[in-house]
Each structure stands twice: as structure tokens, then as C-alpha cells.
Amino acid sequence: MSRRRHLLRYLASRLALVPVMLWLIASLVFLLLRVAPGDPIDALLGLRAPPEARALLRQQLGLDQPLLVQYGRYLVDLLHGQLGDSLTNNEPVTAVIGHSLPASLELGVVALLIAAVLGIAVGFSGIARPEGKTDLAGRLYGIGTYALPPFWAAMVVQLVLAVWLGWLPVGGRFPATLVPPTGSGFYLLDSLLAGNTQQFWGALRHLVLPAATLGLLLSGVFANALRLNLRRALDSDYVEAARSRGLSERRVVLRHALPNALLPVLTIAGITVASLIGGALLIEVTYSWPGVAFRLQEAIGQRDYPVVQGIVVVVAALVVAVSVLVDLLVALLDPRVSF
Amino acid sequence: MTSRPLFHSALAASLPAVALLSGCQPPHPTGQLVVASKSSLASVDPVDVTTHAGLQLLSAVGDSLYTAAADGQLKPHLATALPQISPDGRSARIPLRRDVLFHDGSRFDAAAMVFSLERFRSLAKMGYLLDDRISGVRASGPYELELQLKRPYSALPALLSSISLAPLSPKAYRQHQSKPLADRFVGTGPYRLVSSTPQKQTLLPFERYWGPPPRNRGLHLVTLSNSTALFGALVSGEVDVLTSSGMDSDQQRALAQRAQQGRLVEGIGPAGEIGYLTLLSDRPPLNQPLLRRAVALSLDRELISQRVSYGIRAPLRSLVPPPLAGSEPPAWPAYNPTEARQLYQQAGYCQGRRFTLPLTFRSNVPADKLFALTWKAQLQRDLSDCVALEITGVESTTAYRQLADGAFPMILFDWSADYPDPDIYLAPMLACSKPKGQQCLEGNAAAAGSFWSAPGLQAELEVSERLSGPTRLPLLRKLQQRTAAAAAYIPVWQVAPRAWAQPRLRRPVFDGSGRLVLQALSVR
Numbered sequence: 001m002s003r004r005r006h007l008l009r010y011l012a013s014r015l016a017l018v019p020v021m022l023w024l025i026a027s028l029v030f031l032l033l034r035v036a037p038g039d040p041i042d043a044l045l046g047l048r049a050p051p052e053a054r055a056l057l058r059q060q061l062g063l064d065q066p067l068l069v070q071y072g073r074y075l076v077d078l079l080h081g082q083l084g085d086s087l088t089n090n091e092p093v094t095a096v097i098g099h100s101l102p103a104s105l106e107l108g109v110v111a112l113l114i115a116a117v118l119g120i121a122v123g124f125s126g127i128a129r130p131e132g133k134t135d136l137a138g139r140l141y142g143i144g145t146y147a148l149p150p151f152w153a154a155m156v157v158q159l160v161l162a163v164w165l166g167w168l169p170v171g172g173r174f175p176a177t178l179v180p181p182t183g184s185g186f187y188l189l190d191s192l193l194a195g196n197t198q199q200f201w202g203a204l205r206h207l208v209l210p211a212a213t214l215g216l217l218l219s220g221v222f223a224n225a226l227r228l229n230l231r232r233a234l235d236s237d238y239v240e241a242a243r244s245r246g247l248s249e250r251r252v253v254l255r256h257a258l259p260n261a262l263l264p265v266l267t268i269a270g271i272t273v274a275s276l277i278g279g280a281l282l283i284e285v286t287y288s289w290p291g292v293a294f295r296l297q298e299a300i301g302q303r304d305y306p307v308v309q310g311i312v313v314v315v316a317a318l319v320v321a322v323s324v325l326v327d328l329l330v331a332l333l334d335p336r337v338s339f
Numbered sequence: 340m341t342s343r344p345l346f347h348s349a350l351a352a353s354l355p356a357v358a359l360l361s362g363c364q365p366p367h368p369t370g371q372l373v374v375a376s377k378s379s380l381a382s383v384d385p386v387d388v389t390t391h392a393g394l395q396l397l398s399a400v401g402d403s404l405y406t407a408a409a410d411g412q413l414k415p416h417l418a419t420a421l422p423q424i425s426p427d428g429r430s431a432r433i434p435l436r437r438d439v440l441f442h443d444g445s446r447f448d449a450a451a452m453v454f455s456l457e458r459f460r461s462l463a464k465m466g467y468l469l470d471d472r473i474s475g476v477r478a479s480g481p482y483e484l485e486l487q488l489k490r491p492y493s494a495l496p497a498l499l500s501s502i503s504l505a506p507l508s509p510k511a512y513r514q515h516q517s518k519p520l521a522d523r524f525v526g527t528g529p530y531r532l533v534s535s536t537p538q539k540q541t542l543l544p545f546e547r548y549w550g551p552p553p554r555n556r557g558l559h560l561v562t563l564s565n566s567t568a569l570f571g572a573l574v575s576g577e578v579d580v581l582t583s584s585g586m587d588s589d590q591q592r593a594l595a596q597r598a599q600q601g602r603l604v605e606g607i608g609p610a611g612e613i614g615y616l617t618l619l620s621d622r623p624p625l626n627q628p629l630l631r632r633a634v635a636l637s638l639d640r641e642l643i644s645q646r647v648s649y650g651i652r653a654p655l656r657s658l659v660p661p662p663l664a665g666s667e668p669p670a671w672p673a674y675n676p677t678e679a680r681q682l683y684q685q686a687g688y689c690q691g692r693r694f695t696l697p698l699t700f701r702s703n704v705p706a707d708k709l710f711a712l713t714w715k716a717q718l719q720r721d722l723s724d725c726v727a728l729e730i731t732g733v734e735s736t737t738a739y740r741q742l743a744d745g746a747f748p749m750i751l752f753d754w755s756a757d758y759p760d761p762d763i764y765l766a767p768m769l770a771c772s773k774p775k776g777q778q779c780l781e782g783n784a785a786a787a788g789s790f791w792s793a794p795g796l797q798a799e800l801e802v803s804e805r806l807s808g809p810t811r812l813p814l815l816r817k818l819q820q821r822t823a824a825a826a827a828y829i830p831v832w833q834v835a836p837r838a839w840a841q842p843r844l845r846r847p848v849f850d851g852s853g854r855l856v857l858q859a860l861s862v863r
Contacts, residue, residue, distance in 0.1 A: 038736030044389065044464055051743070051786060053467040089382035089521040099536070155567060163571035170571040176373045176539060176559040176578070288564040290538050298379065301703075303736055 010331060014324045018317075023075075025316045029309050030074055034067060040087045040303040061087055078313065084306035086299075093310035096295060101314070102185025103173055104284070104291030107210055108276035110188075114215025116269065119222020127230055127253065138223060145220030154213045154286035161209060168209050171288035175202040210287040214280055218272055225268050229261035236260075263334050270326025370556030372844070372860055375569055375578040377585030379537040379562040382521035385503045386463040391584045391755065394502055396560060398850070399542055399857040400442075401505025401526035404433060404452075404484075405496045407759045407851025409609060411662050413496045417447070417506065417527065421496055428491025428805065433484040433499070439549045441508035442524075442531045449478035454509040458516060465503055468757060472498060493807035497760035500852065529553050529858045538562045542857075554845075554861035566590045573603070573839060580847060582855055583837035587705060588648040594839045595651075603839045608849025610660040610833035612755040613764065614652065614710075616698075619748045620791040620827045621778045624694070631826035633682035634696060634749070637726060639674040639717050644832055647709040652832035658768065658819055659761040660833040665815025666761075670823040671830055676721045683725035694726045699750040702732030707751050710831070742788040750788060751831065759851050761815050762804055768828055769800055769818070777825075784827075791827030 040061065041054050058064045062073070077084060083093035122142065126135025162170040174180045174187060181190035181199045188207065191199035233239060234257050242256045243249075281293035288294075292311055299307035378392035385397060404418040415421065417439060422431035439447035456476045460469050472495075475487035488495070498504075511525035524532040530542035530553065540560040544553045561578065563569045566587040573581040573594070583591055598605035618625045618634065625631050640654035656669030672678075680689060688694040698714070700707040715728040733741075738750060756763045767787060771779035774792035779785045784792055796818070803814045822828060838847035838855050845863055848856050 038734060038740050042739035043736045050467055050471070050783065053470070057464060086381065089384075089387050090519050091381070091521050158568065158571065162577075163567075163575055166575040166577075170575060170577055171563045171568040172538065172561060174539075176561045177368055177371060179534070285564050286568070288538065288562065288568055290536075294564070301736075 007328075007331065011324070011328060014327060018320050018324070021320060022313060022317060026075070026078060026309065026313050027071075029312045030071055030305075033303070033305050033308055038303055039063070040305060043301070043303040044088065074309070083310035083313070086307050087304045088299075088302050088307075093306050096307055097292065097310060097314050099185070100290055100292045100295040100311075103289060104276075104280065104293060106186045106188060107207065107214065107280060107284070107289060107291060108273065110207055110211040111214035111218065111280070112269065112273060112276065114212060115218035115222055115272070118215060118219035120226055120265075122219065122223035123226030123230065126227060127234070130231065135227075138227060142220040142224035142227070145217055146224070148217060150213075150217055150282040151286055153217060154210070154283055157209060157213045158286060169206050171206075171286075173203070173206050173290055174199075175206070178202050210283050210289050213287075214276075214283045218276075221268060221272065222265060225265050226261060229264050230257055233257035233261045263330060266333070267326060267330055270322055270329075273322050273326075368557070370862070371559065372555050372557075372579040373559045373561060373577070374580040374582070374855075374857065374860070375561050375563055375572055376582045377562065377564065377566070377569060379564075380535070380540065381537055382519060383524045383532060383535050383540070384515075384519040384521055385505060385507070386459060386466075387519050387521065388503060389464055392562075394852075395582070395584075395854050395857075396532075396540055397502045397505055397524075397526075398528075398852075398854045399530045399558070400524050400528040400532045401502055401507075402439070402528050403500050403502050403505055404435075405500040407497070407500050409849060409851055411609065411664075411759050411851050413500060413759075413851075416500075417452075418499070422486075422499075424491075424495075429488050431486045431488060431495055432479060433486070435482045435484060436549065437482050439527050440547050441506075441511070441527055442545055443508050443511050444547075445508050445510045447506055447527050448481050449484045450481075451509050452476075452484050452506050453478050454512075454516075455506040456504060458507065458512065459504060462517070462519060463503065465757070468498070468501060468503065490801070491805040493805055493811065494758075494760040494762045497758045497763075501758045502852070502854070503757070530558065551858075553858035555858070558857055558860070570594065573841075576841065579844060580838055580840045580855075580860055583839075588651050591651050591837065592649040595837075598839060602842060604842055604844060604846045606838045606840070606847030606849060606855070608836040608838075608853045608855070609662060609759075609851060610653070610655075610835040611759070611853035612753055612834040613655055613658065613660050614706075614751065614753045614831040614834070615655075615658065616829040616831060617742075617747070617750050617752060617768075617788040618791075618827055618829065619745055620789050620825070622745060622748070622790075624697075625748050627686060628825055629682055630686050630694070632824075633679050633686065633726075635823070635826040635829045636672055636675045636679035636682065637718060637722055638714065638829060638831065639721070640831060641674070642717055643710060643713050646713045647706055648832075651837075652706065652834055655830040655833040658822065658828060658830055659764045659815065663759060663761050663764075664812055665819060668816075670816065670819035671826075672823070679722060680725055683722070689725040693724065695729050696726050697729045697731065697748045699731050699733055699738065699747045701735040701738055701751070703734050704753075708732060710751055743786045745788065745790060747788060753834070756852075759853075765803070765815075765818060766800060769796060769822065771797055789827040791825060793821060793825065796821065 041058050045054060085092055086096055122138045126132065126138040129135060158170060161167050178199060181187055181194055181196060183190035183193065187203035188200065191203055239252055239257050242252045281297060284291045284294040285297060292315060296308065296311045376392050378390050380392050380396060382388065383396060388394060388397060402417050404416060405413050406416040407413050417436050419434045419436055422433050424431050435449055435452065441447060453476050460466050472489055472492050473486050474489050477485050479485035505526050508525040512520060522535045529545055529548045529550065531545045533541040533543050538561065542558045544557065563572055569581055569586060570590040570593065572578045594603060595605060597603045618631050620626060644650050644652050644654045656671040656673065657666045659666045661667065683689050683694060698711055700711040702708060711730040715730055718726055718728050767783050769784055771782035771784045771792040773781035774797055777793055779790050779792035784790060799814060799818055803811060803818060806814060836849060836853045840847050843862055845861055848859050850856055
């Protein structure tokens with residue numbers, strides 16, 4: 001069988017599992033939400049409402065139906081691509097995700113870029129003299145940034161750069177006094193396409209702190225991964241062979257060792273992207289960044305079942321898609337991977 | 340080979356970049372102000388709005404029939420006079436203003452008011468506000484509204500001062516008569532809602548407003564999700580005004596200190612929120628009135644207020660907060676450990692036997708947790724031989740869910756009034772549709788978790804609802820004295836809304852419903 005056919009088979013086997021995984025996740029979220037104490041009626045009405053008002057709202061929202069009926073309706077809607085409407089404001093869940101997902105992706109992509117640049121720079125810095133001062137500093141940086149609690153780091157950065165120095169905004173995604181750009185929901189891109197520099201700088205100023213904090217915290221993982229893999233690659237036979245052919249050290253590192261060392265980093269980047277889509281919760285909350293994680297946290301507090309279910313299913317689908325894509329890329333780039 | 344130069348040059352480039360970005364602050368439009376608060380706003384439709392932030396917004400873009408001044412006095416707003424009540428007290432006629440326009444240019448009249456009230460009754464999450472009182476609404480003239488009441492209700496003007504009942508343009512809401520409209524609002528208020536997202540709303544003055552125009556040229560209401568960010572945004576000058584709702588006491592105190600130093604200006608409104616303990620009165624261990632009274636005497640409100648909130652949450656010994664009628668004199672006893680010890684002794688405790696007092700608090704409300712910990716320490720200090728507090732935290736929605744099941748012997752809650760009247764504080768805790776001796780089997784008192792009632796209490800509540808003015812006052816006092824004697828509820832503190840503004844602005848002012856008067860915000 002040709003390599004291409006093998007690859008297609010590998011892809012098909014990965015994709016075949018996707019619907020099963022999504023069904024499992026959707027069902028788990030549905031069940032866990034209902035098993036958890038508290039319900040949307042209490043979250044919506046609080047203490048005030050008399051029992052009749054509670055019963056009426058429960059009926060209006062379809063929460064008086066047996067659990068199996070609710071589950072059946074939920075699955076049928078899901079199969080038709082309908083995620084339902086928010087219980088708090090009746091907004092379609094697709095619209096809720098449509099507003100918040102670009103914010104998370106924009107933050108995630110910029111943070112990942114910062115993490116990659118910083119991580120690679122730090123991981124690379126100790127290569128010339130292993131176990132030297134720079135190498136040690138790089139290792140400490142990797143461990144330190146990885147171990148820092150995100151909410152603490154975010155609050156310190158916020159306090160110093162936004163509150164004390166007043167250099168950058170404390171939170172939010174866009175200046176309050178400006179009208180945000182329209183289009184894809186990616187403010188940097190939309191404002192660039194519109195040629196509106198005021199909007200662009202406004203969006204960038206708000207993005208810098210959350211993206212830099214997130215990037216900084218993630219960069220340690222990249223740094224350590226690159227450092228370890230680069231060290232392993234530099235000790236390998238093919239690098240030794242390259243050196244013996246009289247190639248310069250720069251050429252040996254950049255052309256021979258680095259590409260091989262970057263492959264595991266690509267896998268880490270994939271996992272990081274997947275976790276960033278829905279997992280930058282503490283950063284989003286600290287910086288009031290209106291992304292999916294922030295919205296999910298609000299929806300959980302309000303017991304807004306459709307929003308929680310919708311966000312989890314969409315994020316899960318994206319995570320699965322990114323994982324499959326990364327596996328495929330690694331399989332394509334690394335001839336050692338068999339499939 | 341080394342990449343140190345690369346690292347250094349990246350660092351060297353990042354500092355000027357931050358400096359450049361810090362200089363790129365967008366210009367502040369002249370006369371427009373940024374007001375920040377903690378709560379995001381999922382919907383601006385009155386039928387959806389249940390939060391303080393939502394009601395705050397509605398008060399700027401909508402009008403109510405009556406308004407409450409800061410001293411609690413009600414005055415006609417979209418109405419031109421107080422309701423004319425029929426002799427049997429079961430119908431009320433309300434004359435309306437003739438010079439009012441909606442933001443879409445259509446005219447406000449009685450038909451529009453009927454449309455809005457009917458829509459609220461059929462769709463609103465807080466529809467019970469009207470359902471409990473009003474059986475019918477109709478236009479008895481082009482500019483006259485007639486309400487049919489289920490029973491005589493003296494607080495009708497106060498009820499109609501609720502901003503949730505603001506009229507909406509029937510023209511704009513025709514397609515949304517039976518479904519909410521989350522991101523638009525077309526009312527009659529001093530501002531038009533120009534744009535709305537959960538994190539930000541932009542308001543511009545409505546040029547054809549019937550009343551005095553706003554003192555500013557527009558507002559941007561923004562949400563920041565945590566107390567530190569809110570504090571930082573005001574201190575760094577990023578926002579002009581900050582409201583206290585949802586802010587931690589530490590930050591509130593720091594802002595108040597800055598205001599004392601003249602670095603900010605502070606405004607304080609009338610307390611609309613109370614914190615109180617509900618005691619489960621029909622099951623052990625607190626089914627003994629003697630023990631409940633001992634618990635009421637064991638609470639050092641002054642100390643707790645200082646330790647939990649630096650005095651921001653003022654001690655309260657009445658279920659009705661000042662300045663509302665019936666709030667003075669306080670019906671609940673002050674802290675008295677000597678008397679408390681005597682009562683515990685009478686109940687068989689203190690002589691080598693310690694009463695374990697279970698307290699549940701909402702774990703997601705920081706002030707509640709601090710209250711529980713402080714009270715526990717205070718009892719340990721003052722009455723450790725008689726009583727020990729056993730504290731348990733549960734998430735608030737879980738607490739609401741299990742309250743009516745009688746799951747909590749004692750729990751701390753808070754309560755905010757929808758409109759300024761004693762009835763809205765008393766009825767939700769005391770009303771009972773199925774009383775039996777000292778017990779409430781069904782009704783508000785059961786839903787509130789105390790299950791307490793008393794012979795004749797319901798009749799007194801109904802009479803209180805009918806009376807108004809000075810004749811009502813003795814009954815309000817009596818109702819509270821009876822409740823205090825039974826100690827089925829113990830008021831703890833009251834929370835007054837606060838706002839801080841940059842020193843170049845006028846002092847923020849509040850209305851009688853505890854909402855910031857946004858149209859009064861302006862540069863000195």
C-alpha cells in the first residue's frame with residue numbers, strides 16, 4: 001500500500017472515533033449538569049419567587065419533563081446542529097459561541113506566538129554551554145513559569161503594568177469609548193482589514209497583558225521541551241556525522257538538530273492550542289476577557305444548561321480537530337512515525 | 340553558538356513597544372463618561388432583567404410611573420398624580436403624561452402602558468411582582484390606566500416605581516410581544532441604548548426626552564469581572580465612575596479612604612439590601628423559641644460589621660432598613676452575652692454542656708464566609724462554655740434549591756427590595772398561605788426556610804398592606820416585634836450602594852431605590 005493510502009487510512013481511523021467521543025462528552029455534560037446540586041430556576045429567580053412562579057418558569061423552559069425526554073430532545077437537536085437557546089436571555093447558543101470563540105482564539109493564537117518565540121529563545125539560549133549559567137537560568141525559567149499559579153501571575157502583571165504604572169488597560173477586550181470593528185470577530189484582523197488604526201491600537205493595547213501573561217506562563221513548557229530535544233539531537237549520530245564533515249556549528253544546529261528537535265515541540269503546541277481554546281479560564285476572568293472560558297464560567301454559575309452544553313461540545317470538537325490535525329502533521333513530517 | 344543577543348534584543352524591543360502602546364490611549368469623547376461595575380448583562384429586556392446591573396441600566400433608558408426620592412418619598416414620574424383608588428380598594432386609576440415619546444418617535448399613552456404591563460406579566464421572570472397583586476390592566480382613557488387589584492394594596496405607587504415595569508414602545512416590540520428582545524431597548528428614558536453586549540452598553544442622551552436632559556453627553560457602561568480590576572480601573576483613570584455592587588470590602592474601604600483624601604468623590608445611597616439569618620423554627624435544634632432568642636442575643640453585629648467589612652455593612656436590627664417606615668425603633672435586641680448566657684442556661688446548656696449551633700453560609704459569597712468565621716470566633720471568645728458555631732458552606736444555587744426543604748437549621752442570606760416599601764421586606768419572609776399555629780406549612784415563610792408563623796400574623800400582614808401613612812406605622816412595628824420575639828429571622832446588616840468618581844466629577848447621587856442616577860453624572 002502506498003504511503004498516501006496508509007495516511008488516508010490513518011486519518012479515517014482517527015475521524016471514525018470523533019462522533020463517539022463527542023457523543024460521550026455531550027452525554028456526560030448533560031448528566032453531570034443535572035446531577036450537580038442547584039438548578040437554573042433557582043439561579044434565575046433566586047430567593048424571591050413564589051413556588052407557582054418557579055413551577056411556571058420550569059414548565060416554560062421544558063425542565064419539568066422527565067430526564068430521558070430532555071436527553072432525547074437534546075441529542076436530536078444536537079444531530080440537527082441546534083445547540084438550543086440560553087436560559088438567561090434566550091439568545092441562540094450558536095450566537096453566544098459566535099461572540100466569544102473569536103475572542104478566545106485571538107487571545108490563544110497571540111499567546112501561543114509569544115510562548116513559542118519566548119520558549120524557543122530560552123530553550124535555545126543554553127545550547128552553547130550545557131550546564132552553564134545561561135542553561136541553568138533557562139531551566140529555572142522553564143520550571144518557574146510552569147509552576148506559577150496563573151491567577152496570581154495575572155494579578156501581579158495587572159497590578160504592576162495596569163494599576164501602578166497605568167501603561168496598559170486593566171481589562172476588557174476593547175476601549176469603552178470606541179466602537180469595536182465588525183467582521184470575523186478577530187478585532188486585530190478586522191481593524192487591520194478596515195484600515196482603522198485607532199481600532200487596531202485599541203484592540204492591541206487590551207490584548208497585550210492577557211496574551212503576554214498567558215504566553216509567558218506557557219513558554220516554559222516550550223523552553224524545556226526544546227532544550228531537552230535539542231540536547232538529545234545534538235548528541236545523536238547524524239549530528240556527529242555532520243560535524244565530522246566539517247560543517248559549521250551554526251549549520252549543524254539549525255539545519256540538522258533543530259528540525260528534529262522541533263517535532264515534539266509541535267505536538268506540545270497542538271496540545272497547548274487544544275487546552276487554550278477552552279482552558280484559559282483564569283486569565284480570561286482576571287482580565288475580563290469575554291472569551292468562551294469566561295462565558296462558560298458565567299453559564300455554570302447561572303446553571304444555563306444549553307450554554308454550558310453547547311460550549312463544551314463545540315470546544316471538545318475543536319480540541320479533537322486540532323489533535324487530529326497535529327497527529328496528521330507529525331505523521332507527515334516525521335518519517336519514523338508508522339501508521 | 341549563543342542566542343543571548345537574540346533574547347536581549349527581544350527584551351530591548353519589547354519595552355519601547357509597551358511604551359508606544361501605553362501612549363496610544365484612545366481619546367475620551369468630550370462629556371462622555373465610562374461607568375464600571377462587576378455584573379455583566381445578558382439581556383436588557385425588562386422581562387429578563389433580575390440583577391442590580393440590569394435594573395441600573397433600565398433606570399437610565401426607561402421611566403417608571405412613579406419614582407422614589409433618596410428619602411423614600413414617592414412622586415409621579417410618567418404618571419401625573421398618585422393612583423385614584425376605588426372605595427373598595429380593588430381598582431386604581433392612574434393619569435398619565437401626554438408629552439412623552441418613545442426612543443423610536445412613537446407616542447407614549449395608556450395603550451402602550453397596557454402593552455408593556457401585559458407583556459411583563461406574560462413573559463417576565465419576575466412576573467410574580469404583578470401577578471401577586473394585579474388581576475387586570477386596561478386603558479380607561481387615552482392617557483389613563485386602570486388596574487384591577489386582587490386585594491387592596493397601599494404600596495401600589497411603590498410597586499409601580501419598579502423600573503422593571505418601564506413602558507416599552509409597542510411599535511418596536513410588536514415582533515417581540517411573546518419573546519424577549521435581549522440586545523435592544525426602546526423605552527422613554529433620558530438615554531437611548533445605542534449598543535449592547537454583555538460586557539458593554541453605550542447610552543446617548545435622548546434628544547426628545549420629556550424631562551430634564553442628562554448632564555453628560557453619553558455613558559459607556561462597562562463590566563470588569565473582579566474587584567481588583569475594578570479598583571485598578573478607577574485608580575488608573577481608565578474609568579470615570581465605579582459602582583460598589585459586587586466589590587470586596589477591602590477595595591471599597593481603600594476607595595473610601597481615597598475619597599477622604601480628596602483623590603476621589605464618593606456617593607452613598609439608601610440601603611436596599613439586607614443580610615439576615617433564617618432559623619428553621621419547626622425542627623430541632625432551633626424549634627425552641629428560647630434557644631432562638633439566645634442566638635439572637637449572641638450576635639455582636641458591631642464587631643462583625645467592623646471585622647467583615649470595616650463597617651461598610653452597617654449593623655441592622657430590623658427587617659425593614661432605614662429610612663423606610665417601620666425601621667425605627669429596632670425590634671431585635673442588641674448584643675447581650677449576659678442575657679444570652681441566661682437563656683442558654685434555661686435551655687439546659689452552659690453547665691458543662693455546650694449547644695452546637697449549625698450555620699450554613701453561601702460559599703461563593705465572600706462576605707458570608709467572613710461572617711461565619713468571625714461569628715464563630717466571637718462566640719468562642721464570649722460564650723464558649725454555652726455555644727459553639729458549626730459552619731458549613733454551600734454554593735448559593737444549592738442553598739436556594741434546598742431552602743424550602745428545611746435543609747438548613749440556620750442560614751445567612753441577603754435580600755434586595757424591588758421597590759422601596761416595608762411590605763417587600765416583610766411579606767416574602769412572613770406571608771403564609773397555610774399557617775398552623777406557630778408553623779407555616781405552605782407559602783413564603785416556608786419557601787424562605789423558617790417555616791414560622793403565628794396566630795393572627797397573616798391578618799395583620801393583610802391589614803398592613805391596606806394601610807398607609809402614619810396609621811400603618813404601629814402595625815409595622817408590631818409585626819416586627821412579634822417576629823423578633825420569635826427570632827425566626829435575625830437581621831444582621833444592611834448594605835448601602837456606593838459609587839466613586841474621579842475628583843473632576845460631581846458627587847454621584849442615588850435615588851430612593853438605591854440606583855445611581857446616571858443622568859446626574861457630570862464634570863464639575
